[in-house]
Amino acid sequence: MSRLNQLPRLLLDIAERTVAAYVTTLLGLLLADGFDLTSLSAVKAAAIAALPAALSVLKGAIGALAGDRTTAAWLPRRKDPAPEAGRGT
Structure with missing residues (x-):
């Protein structure tokens, strides 16, 4: 698969990680x-929750360069064990 074909998957992976980081931080x-959505502290919480999400984008960009180039993970690509396991077992 060419590098250009991998880009949508990588961007989707980074977007998923970013949304997850934002939502979990905001909910926390x-x-x-106290979950008072009408207070000024809720607005501050929404703004503060954007920081880990922004760091998640940065981590994903670094991961695409340093790790598996098809995902935002920092781990190197692992060999797929399925072909070695044989079929029909």
């Missing part, structure tokens, strides 16, 4: 604050 901050 709202739960710690």
Whole structure:
């Protein structure tokens, strides 16, 4: 697969990790604050939750360069064990 064909998968992977980081951080901050969505602290929590999400984008970009180039993971690509295991076992 060419590098250009891998780009949509990589961007989708980074987007998924970013949304997950934002949502979990925001929910954690709202739960710690009492979950009052009408207060100014909820707006602050939403802004603060964007920081880990932004770092997630940065981590994903570094991961695409340093690790498996098809995902945002920092780990090197592992060999698929399925072909070695044989079929019909």
